[in-house]
Amino acid sequence: MTTAEPNTEQPYAVELEGIEKRFPGVxxxxxxxxxxxxxxxxxxxxxxxxxxxxxxxxLYGMHQPEAGTIHVNGQQVHFKSPAEAIAVGIGMVHQHFMLADNLTVLENVILGAEPARRGVIRHAEGTAKVAALAKQIGAHVDLDAPLSALGVGQRQRVEILKVLYRGANILILDEPTAVLVPQEVDELFETLKVLVAGGATVIFISHKLDEVLAVSDEITVIRQGTTVGTVTPDSITRSRLGEMMVGSELPKPIPRVTKIGAAVRLEVNGASAKVVGPGSQKYVFQDIDIDVHEGEIVGVAGVEGNGQFELCEGILGLMPLTAGTIVLDGNDVTHETVRHRKDAGIGYIPFDRHREALMLSSPLWENTMLGRESQPKFNIGPLINVRGSQADCREIIHDFDVRTPGEDVPAFALSGGNQQKLIVGRELVNNPSVLIAAHPTRGVDIGAQNAIWARLRTARDAGMGVLLLSADLEELIALSDVIVVMFDGMITARLTPAQATPELLGLYMTGTRQEAAA
Amino acid sequence: MDRQKLQRIGVTAASSVAAVLFALVICGIILLLTGRSPSHVYQTMWDAAGERRIQYDAIQRATPLMFAGCAVALGFKMNLFNIGVEGQYRIAALVTAIVGTRIGFLPAPLHVAVELAVACICGAAWAGIAAFMKVRRGVNEVIATIMLNAIAISLAAWLFNTYFRYTQGNSQNVTTRPIPRSGWMPDIVKDQLNGFFIVALLVVFAYWIVVFKSRFGFRLRASGHNDVAAKTSGISSKRMIVTALLLSGAVAGFIGMQQTLGDSHAYSSQGFVDGIGFLGIAVALLGRNHPIGIVLSALLFGLLAASATKLGLIKVPQEIVQIIEGVIVLSVVIVNEASGRWVDKRTQQRAAHAVEHHLTQQGVTA
Structure with a gap:
């Protein structure tokens, strides 16, 4: 450790030097x-x-670096916990909000730092303080509304208020735009500009280059664990910045050369499903009509929670339909089991790989066998053919470039991107007629993303139909032959990728615009 | 990779041994507090363990524990907590003892085989009630099996006392009617070691094959491990719940058989082995649901109980062994948790390291 040296120039808000951090799996x-x-x-x-x-x-004190120094406002610091970081004015807005649904906005903001006298919360004082902060950043939120009534953009605003309420003047925002639609992103950036004008400092993590170029004063690029440089937005182009990020030039989107076939791989006809709650019945999706042709990628855009997940469950047979039919390659499978549908040719890359796709402490070869274990190559009579299964897994590891020391390591030991490649491999190696791909590249790096996209294109060109559900508009526009938008359980628009701009999709996704489904 | 696998096994085994040693230390402290010499007690037990007669007794006591351990472990593998083993084997033992007296016309091996089949069916049927309640009504199997235990124990006592009491001559021992000789399980060593030990080893082997090596077992483990992923892959978790509980109950049916068919040749209310179902949970936990672990844990528990019979001679209550068993279970749970986390972390680090290494190699060649 070097000793703190007095900074003669204007001190930086944050200065990190020679930071080294070892962390398993990352x-x-x-x-x-x-x-x-x-x-x-x-x-x-x-x-x-x-x-x-x-x-x-x-920087936020969640863990301690093995080497290097941290200066905040010119003073050297050693944070042992986030509480110490908060004490010097650092606040963090996490990617996954840390808010309680059952509390009001005000309660969420003051939670853990309530103005109180003798154990009794002083609501008026809290309200006044939070309202002043909200006004200052131009946030229009009803402080007494229950958090559960708020949308994603507003929840994020609450997170920011929470951090400001604790006296932060250095804000760290971890991928704040990942969960927002374009209009909300603009609002967020307005808020950030207001904050900075008021003297705060904002550190903003992202991998979306357009946003970064639009809003930042300075940009620092990190590649493979180390900083590769700091630039200003007016001194660099988007493609040059991309190169800095990946270490080589960004791949260009590949226009398709093959034609969409006439055969319909998957027909969803007037499908509806309800959840029956106590005393209420609510449609989770309603009157969904989607045809996926041979060699076609149908994109489904939508803010999460608008029925996409349930629609996948309905197509797979995990959720019963209350109306409509599912037809796979001309055969009605509406009343068939999940196993039957999967054997008949539905592949599925699920939303949440840990929850729906992997056995985390089982070896990779058991994971690649899951769902395919009835195929002859995995069996010797009633027993599992361990060698055959391992060989099959090695093939997937090789073909899909899964970075792992071997097929015998447990799945939790792999990074998210490699887990995802393994799942994509498992689902594609069966040559399904239809692949339902939900967020196929969520949380994976650009290298893996390109690999997965290339795989999907190859399979599509070979005649597979793909139903692509994604929140990443770039992904939808890059891959889809047609895009439908789901809002509140219904299809509210059908667009070609050429028509679909992020702004237009955003309008449909938030329900601001609706068009009768064609 | 092999080294890593070995290490995993080593850590697992070491943590179980550590749990046992820890339990001995705790009990030593308890003995000291009650004014007895732990070394004297342990020495007495150790010496006893050297005796052939005690060793046979230990194996005899271990045999039902192996069945019980397998029954519980089968549930664990499907993420089910079958606490109902106790009730399942009570019902199975009573029904088998009664059926055994009615089929004396069968030749010896067939007679025994039918008795075992009856025991399995009864155990499975009793467990099936809990399975039905879980699948159809969403009743937690822990609640269901605890209640079914109470019912089974009372039901067996009532049926026995009301309909099947039989007093042999002027004997004090009240039992059901004796099973004819053709329905007995023969001894391996006369009056010392019964043939059910072999049956227990076979059942443990079958458990290994079915759970760890078969396609069915893979689906069972997959459902137990992550039922959402299993369902998404087309494995019916309801079917797995039912099958796992039925199998668990069937294996539980064996527990009372050594006494019923190998020892007293009847169901008796007095001195009937009880509490084995609960000890089975301890065996499965200590053995980490692994077949070899189950055999070793059952033998250890058997040996503790058998050598404790000598403690009366030095005026130490035998119940000290139950304390040891209890502490073993608690410490095994704690130690497993800690060592498991440590191994997981190591595995992750190694994988990350290997991948990094691999990456730099690629970087050099590219």
Whole structure:
């Protein structure tokens, strides 16, 4: 450790020097240097897994670096916990909100730091303080509304208020735009600009280059755990920034050369399903009509929670339909079991790989066998053919470039991107007629994303139909032959990728615009 | 990779041994507090363990524990907590003892085989009630099996006392009617070691094959491990719940057989082995649901109980062994948790390291 040296120039809000952090399963930070000027928006960009979040967690005191120094406002600090970081004015808005649904906005904001006298919360004082903060950042939220009534964008605003309420003047936002639609992103950026104008400093983590270029004062690029440089937006182009991030040029979208076939792989006809709650029945999706042709990718856009997940469950047979039919390659499978449908040719890359796709402490070869274990090559009579299964897994590891020391390691030991490649491999190696791909590249790095996209295109060109559900509009526009938008359980628009701009999709996704489904 | 696997096994075994040692230390402290010399007690038990007669007794006591351990472990593998083993084997033992007296016309091996089949069916049927309640009505199997235990024990006592009491001559021992000789399980060593030990080893072997090696077992483990992923892959978790509980109950049916068919040759209310179902939970936990672990844990528990019979001679209550068993279970749960986390972390680190290494190699060649 070096000793703190008095900074003769204007001190930086945050100065990290030579940070090194080793962490199992994640690329370590090594030799990271970062200088963030006071009163600026400083973006940190890098691929998923490049070490951005690790670095920010170090700054926020979630863990301690093995080497390197941290200065905040010119003073050297050693945080042992986030509480110490908060004490010097650092606040973090996490990617996954840490809010309680059953409390009001006000209660969420003051939770853990309530103004109280003798154990009794002083609501008026809290309300006044939070309202003043909300006004200051131009946030229009009803402080007494229950959090459960708020949308994602507003929840994020609450998170920011919560951090400000604790006296933060250095805000770290971890991928704040990942959960927002374009209009909400604009609002967020307005808020950030207001904050910075008021003297706060914002550190903003992202991997979306357009946003970063639009909003930041300075940009630091992290690649494979280390900082590769700091630039200003007006001195660099998007493609050059992308190169810095991935270490080579960004791949261009490949226009398709094959034609969509005439055969319909998957027909969803007037499908509806309800959840029966206590005393109420609510449609989770209603009157869904989708045809997926041979060699076609149908994109489904939508903010999460608008029935996409349930629709997948309905197609797979995990949720019964109350109306409508599911037809697979001309055969009505509406009343068949999940196993039957999967054997008949439905592949599924699920929303949440840990929950729906993997046995985390089982070896990879058992994971790649899951759902395929009735195929002859995995069996010797009633017993499992261990060698055959392992060989099959090795093939998937090789063909899909899964980075792992072997097929015998438990699935939890792999990084998210490699787990995802393994799942994509497992589902594609069966040559399904239809692949339902939900967020196929969520949380994976650009390298893995390109690999997965290439795989989907290849399979599509070979005649597979794909139903692609994604929140990543770039992904939808890049891959889809047609895009439908789901809002509140219904299809509210059908667009061609050429028509679909992120702004237009955003309008449909938030229900601001609706068009009768064609 | 092999080294890593070995290490995993080593850590698992070491943590179980550590749990046992820890339990001995705790009990030593308890003995000290009650003014007895732990070394004297342990020495007495150790010496006893050297005796051939005690060793046979230990195996005899271990035999029902192996069945019980397998029955519980089968449930655990499907993420089910079958606490109802106790009730399942009570019902199975009573029904088998009664059926055994009615089929004396069968030749010896067939007679025994039919008796075993009856025991399995009864155990499975009793467990099936809990399975039905869980699948159809969503009743937690822990609640259901605890209630079914109470019912089974009372039901067996009532049926026995009301309909099947039989007093042999002027004997004090009240039993059901004796089973004819053709329905007995023969001894391996006369009056010392019964043939059910072999049956227990076979059942443990079958447990290994079915759960760890078969396609069915894979589906069972997959459902137990992550039922959402299993369902998504087309495995019916309801079917797995029913099958796992039926199998567990069937294996539980064997527990009372050594006494019923190998020892007293009847169902008796007095001195009937009880509490084995609960000890089975301890065996499965200590053995980590692994077949070899189950055999070793059952033998250990058997040996503790058998050598404790000598403690009366030095005026130490035999119940000290139950304390040891209890502490073993608690410490095994704690130690497993800690060592499991440690091994997981190591595995993750190694995988990350290997991948990093691999990456740099690629970087050099590219």
């Amino acid at each position: 690329i370590a930070n090594h030799d990271v240097s970062l200088k963030v000027r006071k009163g600026t928006i400083h973006a940190i960009v890098g691929e998923n897994g490049a070490g951005k979040s690790t670095l920010m967690n170090t």
